[in-house]
Amino acid sequence: MALAKKVLLVEPKTFYSNPQTAIDNNFQNEHSDQLKLLEFAKIEFTGLKKLLIDNGILVEVFQITDDLETPDAIFPNNWFSTHSDGTLVLYPMKAINRRLERRSEIIEMLRSKYSKILDLSRNEDRGLYLEGTGSIVFDNQNKKAYATLSERTSSNLLYEWSKKTNYETITFSAYDSENKLIYHTNVMLSIGEGFCILCCASISDTDEIRLVRKSFKETNHEIIDIDFNQLKQFCGNCIQLSNEHGERFLVMSTRAYNAFLPQQIKSLEKYTKIIHTPLDTIETYGGGGARCMIAELF
Numbered sequence: 001m002a003l004a005k006k007v008l009l010v011e012p013k014t015f016y017s018n019p020q021t022a023i024d025n026n027f028q029n030e031h032s033d034q035l036k037l038l039e040f041a042k043i044e045f046t047g048l049k050k051l052l053i054d055n056g057i058l059v060e061v062f063q064i065t066d067d068l069e070t071p072d073a074i075f076p077n078n079w080f081s082t083h084s085d086g087t088l089v090l091y092p093m094k095a096i097n098r099r100l101e102r103r104s105e106i107i108e109m110l111r112s113k114y115s116k117i118l119d120l121s122r123n124e125d126r127g128l129y130l131e132g133t134g135s136i137v138f139d140n141q142n143k144k145a146y147a148t149l150s151e152r153t154s155s156n157l158l159y160e161w162s163k164k165t166n167y168e169t170i171t172f173s174a175y176d177s178e179n180k181l182i183y184h185t186n187v188m189l190s191i192g193e194g195f196c197i198l199c200c201a202s203i204s205d206t207d208e209i210r211l212v213r214k215s216f217k218e219t220n221h222e223i224i225d226i227d228f229n230q231l232k233q234f235c236g237n238c239i240q241l242s243n244e245h246g247e248r249f250l251v252m253s254t255r256a257y258n259a260f261l262p263q264q265i266k267s268l269e270k271y272t273k274i275i276h277t278p279l280d281t282i283e284t285y286g287g288g289g290a291r292c293m294i295a296e297l298f
Helices: 034-054 096-101 104-111 121-126 155-165 206-218 228-232 254-259 262-268 280-286
Strands: 006-011 058-063 080-082 087-090 116-119 137-139 144-148 168-172 189-191 195-198 222-225 239-242 248-253 273-277
Touching: 006 034, 034 058, 034 248, 034 273, 034 280, 058 104, 080 104, 087 104, 087 155, 116 155, 137 189, 144 155, 144 189, 144 206, 155 168, 168 206, 189 239, 195 206, 195 262, 222 262, 228 254, 248 254, 254 273, 254 280
Parallel strands: 006 058, 087 116, 144 168, 195 222, 248 273
Antiparallel strands: 080 087, 137 144, 189 195, 239 248
């Protein structure tokens, strides 16, 4: 099964610009009014949940009941992934307060549904990180995984992960318009069935971009090439999902949708229906978009 029909969302109990992740997340901005941010984030979260449910996608919502300070808990895709063979992977996180997001209640719920556990989180003690589907963008149809290497994406851990999951890995380095290393792969690359959204200009090494293009050509993916401005508008932070009727949806923020060119929208709509909802607060101050908020449950 290449596309998930069910997802997990974590409703925000706290939300603000996390100073521990702002160090290398260039999409993130500061704001002094945490209560106002939380109010807007909850409205946007509810909008995404409704969008998914209205289109027949199954949604499981986890509500936080403890008082742990986890401002990025709304982005659960970074600390776990599930796979159609019954595997649950737990990932090591760079930010100390993000490690608290691995709540025992969620893990117990996941363990009851996934019999094989690959726990990489212990590598935090070694200073090695691999932040889930932020670090790794899966092509589940072709068992390939793409990753831009950074402090949050260890090549050694990626190699270990690939050996245990039997995915071929394609690695590269990606930079934004200010030549700063991009912190997560899923802000510059999204892979769907028959297409991918990729900021080609972010991969400056000619050999690396040639290999990436070659890989997508081999798997018959049309590349929808986004520029640096579209990258900043979270055009790369999308996710394709399915419902029980087999309908395919590309989920993104309204901000991202409005930044795509008409011809790009037309190209995407050859493969999938596009659905979107406003996520301006979460994107601007959390530094993550629609894809980051969605953890697939295969």
